[in-house]
Amino acid sequence: xxxxxxxxxxxxxxxTIATNLALVAAQAQYLxxxxxxxxxxxxxxxxxxxxxxxxxPVPRIDAELCSHCGTxxxxxxxxxxxxxxxxxxxxxxxxxxxxxxMLVCPEKxxxxxxxxxxxxxNGRAQSVSGESFTFTHGxxxxxxxxxxxxxxKAKNLIDNGxxxxxxxxxxxxxxxxxxxxxxxxxxxxxxxxxxxLNDLKLAVGxxxxxxxNCGIVINRADSGDDEIIKYCxxxxxxxxxxxxxxxxxxxxYSKGEAAxxxxxxxxxxxxxLYAKIVAEVKK
Amino acid sequence: MxxxxxxxxxxxxxxxTVTAAFAxxxxxxxxxxxxxxxxxLHLILTPKELARNDFIGGRAPxxxxxxxxxxxxxxxxxxxxxxxxxxxxxxxxxxxxCDCCxxxAWACPEKxxxxxxxxxGxxxxxxxxxxxxxxxxxxxxxxxxxxxxALVRRQSKxxxxxDKLDLIINDxxxxxxxxxxxxxxxxxxxLIVTEPTLSGIHDMERVHGLCRHFDxxxxxxxxxxxLNLINTRKIRNYCRExxxxxxxxxxxxxxxxxxxxxxxxxxxxxxxxxxxxxxEMWKKIKRELF
Numbered sequence: 001x002x003x004x005x006x007x008x009x010x011x012x013x014x015x016t017i018a019t020n021l022a023l024v025a026a027q028a029q030y031l032x033x034x035x036x037x038x039x040x041x042x043x044x045x046x047x048x049x050x051x052x053x054x055x056x057p058v059p060r061i062d063a064e065l066c067s068h069c070g071t072x073x074x075x076x077x078x079x080x081x082x083x084x085x086x087x088x089x090x091x092x093x094x095x096x097x098x099x100x101x102m103l104v105c106p107e108k109x110x111x112x113x114x115x116x117x118x119x120x121x122n123g124r125a126q127s128v129s130g131e132s133f134t135f136t137h138g139x140x141x142x143x144x145x146x147x148x149x150x151x152x153k154a155k156n157l158i159d160n161g162x163x164x165x166x167x168x169x170x171x172x173x174x175x176x177x178x179x180x181x182x183x184x185x186x187x188x189x190x191x192x193x194x195x196x197l198n199d200l201k202l203a204v205g206x207x208x209x210x211x212x213n214c215g216i217v218i219n220r221a222d223s224g225d226d227e228i229i230k231y232c233x234x235x236x237x238x239x240x241x242x243x244x245x246x247x248x249x250x251x252x253y254s255k256g257e258a259a260x261x262x263x264x265x266x267x268x269x270x271x272x273l274y275a276k277i278v279a280e281v282k283k
Numbered sequence: 284m285x286x287x288x289x290x291x292x293x294x295x296x297x298x299x300t301v302t303a304a305f306a307x308x309x310x311x312x313x314x315x316x317x318x319x320x321x322x323x324l325h326l327i328l329t330p331k332e333l334a335r336n337d338f339i340g341g342r343a344p345x346x347x348x349x350x351x352x353x354x355x356x357x358x359x360x361x362x363x364x365x366x367x368x369x370x371x372x373x374x375x376x377x378x379x380x381c382d383c384c385x386x387x388a389w390a391c392p393e394k395x396x397x398x399x400x401x402x403x404g405x406x407x408x409x410x411x412x413x414x415x416x417x418x419x420x421x422x423x424x425x426x427x428x429x430x431x432x433a434l435v436r437r438q439s440k441x442x443x444x445x446d447k448l449d450l451i452i453n454d455x456x457x458x459x460x461x462x463x464x465x466x467x468x469x470x471x472x473x474l475i476v477t478e479p480t481l482s483g484i485h486d487m488e489r490v491h492g493l494c495r496h497f498d499x500x501x502x503x504x505x506x507x508x509x510l511n512l513i514n515t516r517k518i519r520n521y522c523r524e525x526x527x528x529x530x531x532x533x534x535x536x537x538x539x540x541x542x543x544x545x546x547x548x549x550x551x552x553x554x555x556x557x558x559x560x561x562x563e564m565w566k567k568i569k570r571e572l573f
Binding site: 142147 | 299323326341383424429458459460489492543544
């Protein structure tokens, strides 16, 4: 079963929920899809066994064959090609690797070459019961604007027999949608503030469009107002867990310590969350 | 005219809290919320809408089934697995997987696929108690957030020019990807708001790398600095080693959430030391800018 942990607003505790869940679940597979800023490794401390480069194809122009007709530049929806006089310029950072230029070139002057935009790292981490589980994170190169191909490649490694946890990027645009697609259930992590509620509503909107059922976790539950609880009731979204603000816990987080390793009470709460999620998926 | 963008790498470190405070402290400025897929600045500044426009972010393919011969060429060539196909019903486009690259439209031998303009969101010009603000709402699950950020910045620049303002303050998105790049390219100064957690530091270093990549000067501010003083020291060292000015250290205080619930900035609501630090910080940034 595939569970996405997402939020809309950043910094509400997605990675906290995703990593702690991975540590208490049986047969987990943790995939960090927040490839711009992957942080799960800081808490799970995996042993990395394998690195895989993520490449996208970018066009290469054969100057001998090119007639400078401009068909490629005209066809590219991303303005990644420009023909100036007798020269074709390729802007690799804008290229989405779709292959349209190669398809339309009347002189067959375009071939493709690979450009590395990031990497996947695979390894193993250990749960609280001592069982080892699989860990993968995608890491986008600094300066690379196009992250969905890295997320997609990470998701190709999904082993459906496991309890798969996808740690999603914040927001509601393409990288977040790319992560959620194909999930069986989505857990939204929020905080009880106007910012938290506003962004939660947007994120729930994405899940509804993708027809994915969702549940909510309120982090720092005692630090704002009770609008989120009202919203859950009104929208009939199950409230799966509330975690009050705790300075010790925040301190443990700041050092890269997982909550379930820090407190027996939290371990029990996360085990309960795990059971609730499994029950929701089987509903 | 100067332009400042507030970013963080990691989400939830306090970008919007800091931006809203600057918005209520600075004079002669226009505000731009460049976090177009989870915009929050309006929740503090409670804007009154002056103008609303559609954002046409790009084009999307549409199949004309009268012309389609169900050959399956589009399905075979699509690199995004965005087209499903059966011999009875022909191809079908999954709009969430589609990258809108137009390959299918070019490849279709019957010319049955055309690319049509799509509305990917809305953008607004609003009046707030802190001056004019340009903000946007990317459609749920939509593409092209970088383009919308660029549009928001163009509009705020225009307002700054016509209203003869000295400053544009951009509230940036989290991450280091396409919308962040769009929010920082060509600005005069970037403020990175971080926190003393391993994630905060890790992400600050990456987003600072992005600033260096584009050769944009950056300043650092540590939010909730007293949560972990060892990590705060690490950030101070990082600033020293990289010649980055550390313009402020904001203490951890739940009163910040009270200000947010009251829809006020931490410069307006009495947040004690937090308010004081933010005011001092703004003075330093102003000096850096002008």
